[in-house]
Amino acid sequence: MTATNAAALPVADSVERPTRGWATPLWVGALLIILAFLVIYPLAMLFFGALSDSNPVVDGFGAFRPSIARFLEVLGNENVHLAFFNALLACGGGTALAVLIGLFFSWIVVRTDTPGRRFIAGASMVPLFVPPLVAGVAWSILGSPKTGLLNIALKWLGIDFRFDFYSMSGLILVFGIYYAPYVYMFTSSALRNMDPSLEEASEVAGASAFTTLFTVTFPLIAPAILAGMLLSFVVMLGIYGVPAALGAPANINVLTTYIFKLTAWSPPLYNTAAAVAILLMVVTAIMVWAQQKVLSGKSFATVAGKAFRPRSLNLGSWRWFTFALALVYLFIVVVLPTIALVIAAFRKFLFFKDFDAVFDTKAYSLVHFNAVFDNPLTMLSIWNTLKVGVITALVGGALAFAIGYTVNRTHVPGRKLIDLLATVPVAIPGLVVGVAYLWAWIGLPGGLYGTIWILALAFVARFMPDTVKALSTSFLQIHRELEEAAWICGRGLLGTIGTIVLPLARPGVVASMTLLFVLAIRELGSSLFLYTSDTTVMAVLLLDYYEGGNTGKTAAFSLVQTVILAVLLGLTNWLSRGSAQGSARVG
Amino acid sequence: MKRRTIITGAAGLAAASFAGLPARADDAFGPKELIDAADKEGGLTYYTANFAETEQEVIKAFNKRFPKIKVAMVRAPGGQLITRIKTEAAAGKLAADVINHSDRGLMLELADLFQDYTPPNAADYRPDALVSPKLWPGVTLGWAIAYNTQLVKNAPKTWMDLLKPEYKDKQIGQVVGPSGGTTWTRIMFERQVLGEDYWKKQAALGIALYPSGAPTSDALVRGEISIAPLLYNIIYTKIVEGAPAETVFAPEGVPIIPYADGIPKTSKSPNAAKLFMNWRLSKEGQAFQIEKLGNITSMKEPPAFPKGWDPKAVKVWVPKFDEFEKLRAAWLEDWNKTYGYRQ
Numbered sequence: 063m064t065a066t067n068a069a070a071l072p073v074a075d076s077v078e079r080p081t082r083g084w085a086t087p088l089w090v091g092a093l094l095i096i097l098a099f100l101v102i103y104p105l106a107m108l109f110f111g112a113l114s115d116s117n118p119v120v121d122g123f124g125a126f127r128p129s130i131a132r133f134l135e136v137l138g139n140e141n142v143h144l145a146f147f148n149a150l151l152a153c154g155g156g157t158a159l160a161v162l163i164g165l166f167f168s169w170i171v172v173r174t175d176t177p178g179r180r181f182i183a184g185a186s187m188v189p190l191f192v193p194p195l196v197a198g199v200a201w202s203i204l205g206s207p208k209t210g211l212l213n214i215a216l217k218w219l220g221i222d223f224r225f226d227f228y229s230m231s232g233l234i235l236v237f238g239i240y241y242a243p244y245v246y247m248f249t250s251s252a253l254r255n256m257d258p259s260l261e262e263a264s265e266v267a268g269a270s271a272f273t274t275l276f277t278v279t280f281p282l283i284a285p286a287i288l289a290g291m292l293l294s295f296v297v298m299l300g301i302y303g304v305p306a307a308l309g310a311p312a313n314i315n316v317l318t319t320y321i322f323k324l325t326a327w328s329p330p331l332y333n334t335a336a337a338v339a340i341l342l343m344v345v346t347a348i349m350v351w352a353q354q355k356v357l358s359g360k361s362f363a364t365v366a367g368k369a370f371r372p373r374s375l376n377l378g379s380w381r382w383f384t385f386a387l388a389l390v391y392l393f394i395v396v397v398l399p400t401i402a403l404v405i406a407a408f409r410k411f412l413f414f415k416d417f418d419a420v421f422d423t424k425a426y427s428l429v430h431f432n433a434v435f436d437n438p439l440t441m442l443s444i445w446n447t448l449k450v451g452v453i454t455a456l457v458g459g460a461l462a463f464a465i466g467y468t469v470n471r472t473h474v475p476g477r478k479l480i481d482l483l484a485t486v487p488v489a490i491p492g493l494v495v496g497v498a499y500l501w502a503w504i505g506l507p508g509g510l511y512g513t514i515w516i517l518a519l520a521f522v523a524r525f526m527p528d529t530v531k532a533l534s535t536s537f538l539q540i541h542r543e544l545e546e547a548a549w550i551c552g553r554g555l556l557g558t559i560g561t562i563v564l565p566l567a568r569p570g571v572v573a574s575m576t577l578l579f580v581l582a583i584r585e586l587g588s589s590l591f592l593y594t595s596d597t598t599v600m601a602v603l604l605l606d607y608y609e610g611g612n613t614g615k616t617a618a619f620s621l622v623q624t625v626i627l628a629v630l631l632g633l634t635n636w637l638s639r640g641s642a643q644g645s646a647r648v649g
Numbered sequence: 650m651k652r653r654t655i656i657t658g659a660a661g662l663a664a665a666s667f668a669g670l671p672a673r674a675d676d677a678f679g680p681k682e683l684i685d686a687a688d689k690e691g692g693l694t695y696y697t698a699n700f701a702e703t704e705q706e707v708i709k710a711f712n713k714r715f716p717k718i719k720v721a722m723v724r725a726p727g728g729q730l731i732t733r734i735k736t737e738a739a740a741g742k743l744a745a746d747v748i749n750h751s752d753r754g755l756m757l758e759l760a761d762l763f764q765d766y767t768p769p770n771a772a773d774y775r776p777d778a779l780v781s782p783k784l785w786p787g788v789t790l791g792w793a794i795a796y797n798t799q800l801v802k803n804a805p806k807t808w809m810d811l812l813k814p815e816y817k818d819k820q821i822g823q824v825v826g827p828s829g830g831t832t833w834t835r836i837m838f839e840r841q842v843l844g845e846d847y848w849k850k851q852a853a854l855g856i857a858l859y860p861s862g863a864p865t866s867d868a869l870v871r872g873e874i875s876i877a878p879l880l881y882n883i884i885y886t887k888i889v890e891g892a893p894a895e896t897v898f899a900p901e902g903v904p905i906i907p908y909a910d911g912i913p914k915t916s917k918s919p920n921a922a923k924l925f926m927n928w929r930l931s932k933e934g935q936a937f938q939i940e941k942l943g944n945i946t947s948m949k950e951p952p953a954f955p956k957g958w959d960p961k962a963v964k965v966w967v968p969k970f971d972e973f974e975k976l977r978a979a980w981l982e983d984w985n986k987t988y989g990y991r992q
Contacts (some may be wrong), residue, residue: 209872310860311873313990323860325728332732397836411892412871415799429890437705439722497732504740511742591733594723594744606724611863611883613871617701 074639086251090476093468096461097483100523104498105486111336111497130300136337142320146341149316152233152305153298159238160294164245165280165287172253173279174375176384183250186388188396189629190243190577193584195608198307199228199401201236203406203613206311209414211402218417225603228312231581233305241397244297245290247577248535251569252286253279271375286535296346296488317342332497339490346488358468394578406617407431410570428620439603440619446514447583447600450631453518454525454582459575461522462529463567467559469530470537471545481530488527494589495524512594520592521582528581530572535568537563576634583627664722679769684715686920692719693746693921697736699908700726700863703882703942704749710937711928718921726861727829731755738762738913741807744942746922749787749910752830753780754974756909760784763911766923766944768930777967778907778947786907787929788938791945791955791965792835793881793896793903795866800875808843808899811876822857822865822874826984831862831880831906833977836984838966843869848987870894880906881955885943902966907947914980 112133136142170176171183190199204212205227213224226232260282264274282286302318309319317338324335377384406412408426419425434440462484468474469481487495499520504511510519540563548558564571586601593602600623607616678684697704701724708720723745727735730750737743743762750756763783778786794811796804805811811821824832839847857874859865866883868874870892881896888894910929912922928934936952938944943955945965954960984990 206871206873224900292701308861310864311857311868325732325957410890411887412867413797413799414892433702437702438706439701500733500736504736504742511740512744590725590729596721598723603701609726609861609863610700611701611865612702613867 086474089468090474090480093465093480093485094476094483095518099517100526101486104495104502104523105490107501108336108339108490108498110338111333111501113337114333132333133337135145135338136334137341141315142338145315145317145320145338146611148230148309148314149299149318150345151230152237152309152316153295155230155234156237156241156298157291157295159234160242160245161287161291163238163242164290164294165249166245166523167242167391168246168250168253169275170384170388172250174377174381174384175378176381176388178385178388182388182392185392185396186246186613187243189240190580191584191624191631192240192302192399193303193586193604193620193623194240195303195307195586195604196403196616196624197236197240197399198304199406199608199616200402201232201304202307202311203402203412204398205232205308209412210413211405211420214414214417220503227308229308230312230314232308233314233316235294235306237301238307239391240304241294241298242451244294245287247573248286248290248293248532249283251573252283252535254569285538288637289531289535292349293528295349297528299342299345300488300490300587329542336497339495343486343490344468347486382396393549394593403617403621406613407621408618409614412613416626430612430614432621434607434615434618435623437603439598440622442596443598443600443603444622446597447631448626449514450517450521450599451579451582453514455575455579456523457518458522458525458529458578458582459571462533462574462578463528463564463571466530466533466537467563470534471542484530485527487524492523496520499523500591511592512597514597516592517589517597517599520588521578521585524585524588525578525581529578532574532577533567536567569571572634576631578584579633579634580627584625666888670751672870674817676712676784677931677933678714679768679913679924683920683924683927687715687918687924688717690918690921691717693916693918693925694721694723694744695747695749695925696723696725696730696745697749698725698730698751699749700724700883704887706942707929707934707938710941711925711934714928714933715924720922720925729750731759734759734762738915741915743913744914747910747912747925749908751788751790751906751908753784753907753909753970754830754977756784756911757781761915762915764914764916764919766912768927770931773948773950774930775907775947775949775967776958777842777970780909780970781911784909784911785926785930786947787910787926787934788908789945789947790831790882790908791898791903791905792838792878793884793898794876795879795884795894795896796876797869797872797874797893798895799893800872802897802924804897805876806897806899808839808847808878808901811846811878812854814854816876817854819855819857820875821851822859822868822877823988824862824865824878825858825860825988825990826981826988828861833981834904834906834973835878835966837968837973837976837980838902840980842966848984852988856988858988868913881890881945882943885955896957898955898963900962900964902964903945904966904968905945907967949950 099103113129114132126361167182167186171179171186176182192200202210204210205225207213207224207226207228210225210227216223227236256279261274261278264278265271269277272484291635300318302322305314305316305319306322315323321335321338324331324338405420407430408428410425410427410429414420465480465484469477469484490498499516503516503519510516544566545558548562553561586599586605589599589602590605593599600619603617604619604623656924682733695704695708701722704722704724708722711720712718724730727750731752734743734745738746738759748756748763757780760781760783763781766785768785774786777787779876794805794808803815804870805813826832826836836848857868859868861916862880862883865874865877866879866887869877869879869884870887879896881898884892884894884896888896910926912919912926916922929938932952934945935946935948939946939951939955941954946952951960
């Protein structure tokens with residue numbers, strides 16, 4: 063049995079939901095107006111920039127002299143070609159690795175009796191909290207060919223081999239291990255929600271556990287795998303911190319570092335940067351199109367109105383092998399970089415004459431933490447970041463739910479356009495989108511500029527695709543028969559959403575709001591143009607430390623940021639678990 | 650005994666007034682009316698392209714003398730700051746009361762945004778450090794040669810030493826030419842003063858390239874590279890804190906970069922802005938920046954010298970502003986080709 067066969071499940075388009083005559087156009091219109099404000103308007107500014115050499119706010123729209131020649135000139139530049147090729151290679155390789163790791167972990171955690179599964183599940187999400195810049199810095203401390211801690215240790219052990227993370231393979235490896243949680247998030251919830259009867263049927267028919275895994279399980283969660291793959295690929299495409307820290311020393315440019323260069327040079331070349339950004343958008347558009355092509359015409363409904371428990375595979379003594387593999391991954395992805403950051407944060411200077419120097423206690427102190435907390439901007443930025451994070455998660459979560467439901471569960475006209483508009487921002491690199499938002503929103507009456515809200519709105523727009531995609535997976539898995547049952551029982555549309563869809567999709571909703579919160583806290587590119595002295599955020603301060611050339615303070619502030627995130631996420635997890643248990647008891 | 654107490658007390662009082670209270674009728678910072686008006690405004694917003702940490706120290710020192718004026722800072726890298734200023738100004742929302750920027754050329758293009766301003770000690774400044782009577786070098790930085798003391802046995806002493814074959818194979822690190830006005834000043838100096846073929850000879854050694862000064866200084870301290878031309882202020886505070894590094898000011902000349910700072914016409918706290926500018930440009934402000942932050946100065950008679958700076962031997966080199974603008978594009982292209990930097 064394969065995914066295609068699953069299409070044989072009844073697709074009940076015949077039962078139409080109850081809708082009122084005026085409600086549908088009003089609803090679609092409202093969503094389109096919101097999306098126009100959040101996406102089309104800033105995007106128009108971006109195209110304006112890419113196709114002209116003027117700043118729409120400074121020069122006015124009258125100065126818009128579109129010239130395709132500029133755009134073609136950028137396309138013809140061989141450095142753009144090289145950056146483009148490098149980006150595809152790094153992100154392609156990184157995605158392949160992320161899928162491998164993410165899928166493996168979700169299978170271990172959800173479907174096997176590997177010991178310590180809950181611990182593995184929690185710990186394997188840790189890389190998601192780490193800002194890319196911090197990950198890049200941590201791995202440059204570990205894997206620099208000349209001074210990396212790993213290489214100093216190898217030298218001490220008398221081993222000739224040396225790591226070189228300042229390379230394309232280093233970039234792929236770090237991308238792969240840090241973006242595996244995206245794949246994990248999607249696939250683990252899909253595996254958890256999957257009806258095991260399909261797998262049981264396969265085994266009854268004589269297939270081995272291994273065959274079942276590859277012919278039934280993985281194909282059935284294909285939308286989740288593809289969604290995770292797509293998301294991690296495009297997120298990697300937009301990451302600046304990792305290639306900046308690891309690629310730059312080896313003169314490896316990817317599109318983001320190239321765009322950052324264009325905006326940081328004096329004079330800045332924003333219009334060229336906008337043109338390069340459009341190239342990125344084309345790649346993403348192709349990815350999204352391909353995903354929809356692959357998924358079209360297949361049903362992936364695996365959550366039906368029947369109670370079940372996810373099966374757990376008895377691995378026997380192999381479970382210790384999977385446990386060991388999990389530990390190795392966690393050591394590489396969590397322990398090693400954390401050690402590097404802790405050493406950098408507590409050590410006055412990162413110069414190591416030899417491996418013994420690592421243990422010289424005199425070289426360690428709280429000097430970087432004192433400096434960080436001595437800075438009045440630190441507490442202000444933490445407070446602002448939390449405010450922006452909460453607003454973004456709530457507003458963005460609600461909007462994503464509205465969009466996700468409209469796109470996935472209704473047949474209203476205009477839903478395809480809504481889907482497209484909600485996906486577009488994923489392709490625009492943060493730095494360029496920051497300028498587009500600045501251009502678009504600074505002139506609006508009402509004093510949006512200079513408030514926390516402009517940052518939150520930018521994040522809502524920028525991360526809408528991530529949130530909508532994360533939610534869509536949950537929607538795709540809820541069989542229509544459950545909603546139909548509610549309609550038949552006389553529930554209206556809102557009643558159905560409230561009693562059926564929302565509770566069933568709750569793990570997905572909570573997960574996407576948490577994801578939004580984390581992304582908002584880490585976001586740098588679009589903050590850089592929209593913050594003011596009163597609304598500075600942690601990511602901007604972190605870049606200040608990094609650009610100030612102080613790895614120690616960067617590491618110390620990163621640790622502070624990571625601890626805050628971990629505490630908040632722990633709290634969210636605890637709260638959502640509490641409410642889930644509460645509602646289960648009531649139900 | 651009693652008299653002694655009184656004298657000590659008076660001295661203490663004088664010291665306290667210097668440290669904590671506004672200097673009354675002190676012409677160095679402006680007339681009493683300006684100081685009172687500035688105190689009344691109570692704060693200002695400061696846009697800077699310099700390092701946030703450095704400028705925090707400047708604000709702290711300013712507040713020691715003028716504690717009633719709260720300075721809010723917005724910091725962004727040079728190019729990004731310019732875009733922001735232009736856009737905010739066009740939308741009528743420029744929040745800055747003082748703008749501090751390293752690129753005099755870009756600031757000159759925006760000269761219309763700024764109000765007329767002259768510091769009380771205007772005559773103390775070198776005329777070649779000014780590009781407009783509205784814009785003043787509140788900050789001046791200078792290039793030094795830095796090296797890691799644990800890795801370099803035979804330290805370089807001159808710019809020409811950086812062509813020696815013993816420093817080959819990426820022992821020398823450098824900030825890329827197109828990174829901004831500060832680096833452009835250095836590479837212009839190299840070609841005009843050290844010779845047309847200086848770049849070519851140096852590039853032949855194999856040079857590690859970095860996007861900006863800060864990661865270069867970090868790499869030097871960590872030992873990724875052994876030697877680098879660096880803006881003195883980037884490495885100075887690290888050396889003070891005990892980093893394994895040292896610097897020399899080369900006898901062929903020290904290229905300096907006078908910033909262009911001004912007060913926008915739209916400033917909502919013009920008096921506080923003027924006082925902040927006056928203090929930064931005063932002898933006290935400049936001496937503070939030289940001694941504590943590793944800056945240089947554009948004053949004709951420097952109030953202090955950085956460590957290792959011999960005023961008899963070290964010559965300051967300021968680029969001719971018309972050449973600074975005119976040669977830039979073509980020479981940077983040459984530089985990119987010579988050093989194999991992909992732009």
